[in-house]
Amino acid sequence: MNVVNGHAVIEIDKVTKTFGGVVANKDISLKVQEGAITGMIGPNGSGKTTLFNSIVGFHPIDTGSIKFEGNEISKLRVQEIARLGLLRTFQQTRIYGKMNCVQNMLISIPHRKAGLLDIFADHRAEDRERAEHLLEFVGLYEKRWLMGGDLSFGQQKLLEFAMALMNEPSVLMLDEPTAGINPTLINGLIDRLKRANEEFGITLFVIEHNMRVIMNLAEHIYCLAHGELLAEGTPGQIQNDQRVIDAYLGAH
Amino acid sequence: MKWLVYIAFIAISLAAPLVFPAYTQQFSALWVLIILAMTWDMQGGQMGYNSLGNIFFFGFGMYVSAVVQVSIAHDIGEYTYAGGINVFQFTDGQYFTGLVLGVAAAGILCALLAFPLGWILFGLRGPYFAIGTLGVAIAAGEMVGTWEWVGAGQGISMPPFPGNPDTAKFVLYIMNMITGMVCFAVIAWLYSTRFGLALNAIRDDEQKAEGMGLQTLWIKRVCWAVAAFFVGICGAIYGNTVGFIEPLEVAFQTIYLGIFMVVAVLLGGKGTLWGPVVGAIVFHTLKEVTWTHFLGWQWVALGVLIVVIVVYFQEGIMGWLQRQRPEWFGIRVESREPEAEAAT
Ligand SMILES: Nc1ncnc2c1ncn2[C@@H]1O[C@H](COP(=O)(O)OP(=O)(O)OP(=O)(O)O)[C@@H](O)[C@H]1O
Ligand SMILES: [Mg+2]
Numbered sequence: 001m002n003v004v005n006g007h008a009v010i011e012i013d014k015v016t017k018t019f020g021g022v023v024a025n026k027d028i029s030l031k032v033q034e035g036a037i038t039g040m041i042g043p044n045g046s047g048k049t050t051l052f053n054s055i056v057g058f059h060p061i062d063t064g065s066i067k068f069e070g071n072e073i074s075k076l077r078v079q080e081i082a083r084l085g086l087l088r089t090f091q092q093t094r095i096y097g098k099m100n101c102v103q104n105m106l107i108s109i110p111h112r113k114a115g116l117l118d119i120f121a122d123h124r125a126e127d128r129e130r131a132e133h134l135l136e137f138v139g140l141y142e143k144r145w146l147m148g149g150d151l152s153f154g155q156q157k158l159l160e161f162a163m164a165l166m167n168e169p170s171v172l173m174l175d176e177p178t179a180g181i182n183p184t185l186i187n188g189l190i191d192r193l194k195r196a197n198e199e200f201g202i203t204l205f206v207i208e209h210n211m212r213v214i215m216n217l218a219e220h221i222y223c224l225a226h227g228e229l230l231a232e233g234t235p236g237q238i239q240n241d242q243r244v245i246d247a248y249l250g251a252h
Numbered sequence: 253m254k255w256l257v258y259i260a261f262i263a264i265s266l267a268a269p270l271v272f273p274a275y276t277q278q279f280s281a282l283w284v285l286i287i288l289a290m291t292w293d294m295q296g297g298q299m300g301y302n303s304l305g306n307i308f309f310f311g312f313g314m315y316v317s318a319v320v321q322v323s324i325a326h327d328i329g330e331y332t333y334a335g336g337i338n339v340f341q342f343t344d345g346q347y348f349t350g351l352v353l354g355v356a357a358a359g360i361l362c363a364l365l366a367f368p369l370g371w372i373l374f375g376l377r378g379p380y381f382a383i384g385t386l387g388v389a390i391a392a393g394e395m396v397g398t399w400e401w402v403g404a405g406q407g408i409s410m411p412p413f414p415g416n417p418d419t420a421k422f423v424l425y426i427m428n429m430i431t432g433m434v435c436f437a438v439i440a441w442l443y444s445t446r447f448g449l450a451l452n453a454i455r456d457d458e459q460k461a462e463g464m465g466l467q468t469l470w471i472k473r474v475c476w477a478v479a480a481f482f483v484g485i486c487g488a489i490y491g492n493t494v495g496f497i498e499p500l501e502v503a504f505q506t507i508y509l510g511i512f513m514v515v516a517v518l519l520g521g522k523g524t525l526w527g528p529v530v531g532a533i534v535f536h537t538l539k540e541v542t543w544t545h546f547l548g549w550q551w552v553a554l555g556v557l558i559v560v561i562v563v564y565f566q567e568g569i570m571g572w573l574q575r576q577r578p579e580w581f582g583i584r585v586e587s588r589e590p591e592a593e594a595a596t
């Protein structure tokens with residue numbers, strides 16, 4: 001993987017974020033290469049989700065800069081960032097519980113292409129088709145008329161992933177996509193993540209605790225510990241990095 | 253089937269005041285409750301923002317139309333000061349022009365006002381939104397109550413309908429009916445578009461909706477403006493129906509219609525298209541019965557009804573029916589899918 005020559009679609013420079021006395025992110029600088037799958041690991045509470053939240057504008061950062069496709073986005077609101085094509089899924093999984101899967105998909109169309117009045121348009125047949133196709137893609141086609149809230153936790157994760165694909169983002173940030181997914185289904189999910197990356201051309205930035213998954217998936221991995229960037233490199237380099245082993249792998 | 257229901261509904265609505273002319277004003281009041289309940293549910297049931305202050309637009313629309321209807325012929329300050337219709341007269345032309353302009357102005361101004369108000373209030377969530385909106389309605393009532401120009405606590409007597417009082421009741425009934433039907437059609441159409449799902453998405457998880465790029469603030473304000481438009485028109489017509497308006501009991505009547513619209517929705521079924529209509533009809537009938545037969549105890553009866561709904565019957569009539577007969581509502585379930593059956 002040619003990381004050095006790749007074009008960075010997300011550039012994070014010296015980002016610090018504190019919550020009262022807690023320094024959740026300290027001076028973090030990293031890059032996400034366009035078209036690649038980038039991983040992020042780190043022990044519980046090391047600040048991974050906080051960094052995701054900062055990138056998508058869920059909370060303001062204290063200092064530093066976050067650029068998406070070369071433009072500063074750290075002052076933009078959540079919707080504005082989503083409409084640029086930078087999307088995230090949630091660690092706790094968030095879907096619309098009282099809407100069925102198809103409706104969950106239909107309302108996840110790419111709003112960045114829409115003007116203010118497009119919200120009054122009818123659902124297009126092609127959107128319905130794409131919705132069903134993507135539900136099929138994640139293996140939820142049979143469940144498509146069930147309410148989102150009636151799905152199992154793992155199924156909700158898959159639905160959230162399908163909704164994200166429906167939105168046609170250029171970059172998708174996934175917060176622990178395999179957490180709570182049955183081990184026999186994990187391989188299928190890895191495969192789908194790779195296909196989303198290769199076939200749909202979506203750049204992925206993935207937080208993951210499952211080492212086997214992240215080593216298999218990512219081309220470049222960042223490791224956080226205590227809110228700071230501890231190490232980075234290819235899966236091989238990370239696996240053999242003594243600091244990572246001490247801070248993280250060794251802890252298990 | 254669907255069209256039969258609509259045609260029957262329209263036919264009954266038209267026939268009701270002709271068959272039972274003594275009850276025309278009752279039927280008008282029923283339409284008022286239907287409109288208030290439908291618009292309340294769009295925002296409370298479908299979007300999950302429970303407002304206790306939609307009655308504000310009712311009162312605001314009523315006063316807008318009163319000012320327009322009087323001003324078209326006279327100076328409103330002098331009119332209210334001198335005691336209104338006891339001293340001043342309106343020609344037929346002035347009355348009807350005023351009525352049309354007044355009702356239109358009420359709807360439009362209420363809708364426009366919903367945008368800045370929404371900008372302030374939609375920052376509030378849950379109970380804070382409910383109390384915030386209630387505060388607006390109460391404050392408006394108090395402010396109008398001290399404003400001499402519009403008659404303060406004395407109120408305003410509306411220009412009288414030129415002609416037979418029965419004709420007046422019938423004309424106003426038809427205005428209510430048309431407003432109600434247009435309101436139903438607009439809301440049903442909105443629910444069929446992306447807008448309907450957007451409302452539900454905001455209800456289920458607003459932060460998620462924002463994260464997916466939905467313009468939530470715009471959607472919430474449009475939703476409220478649509479509600480405000482119809483509620484404002486409804487208030488304007490209501491002012492003309494009662495003939496004499498004052499701030500606390502008629503216009504910004506937070507404890508009467510302000511609460512009734514919520515109870516009607518809960519009774520009929522929150523978040524359904526027909527729930528508010530059915531709930532309004534049932535509630536209005538129940539209310540009239542209790543108000544005539546348990547006079548003195550009517551508030552107790554109403555309180556008991558609210559408690560029973562909230563504790564034992566949260567899904568409401570249509571919600572219950574939807575669970576019993578999902579296929580009537582086009583709701584598909586897994587086992588009824590032909591493909592799924594073939595697969596097993
Ligand atoms: N909104 C918040 N308010 C206060 N503290 C917070 C907030 N969000 C995160 N933190 C703190 O910031 C630190 C980093 O949390 P974060 O959720 O980013 O960890 P993480 O790396 O995602 O952990 P995990 O692997 O368990 O998901 C934690 O100490 C947490 O308690
Ligand atoms: Mg986390």
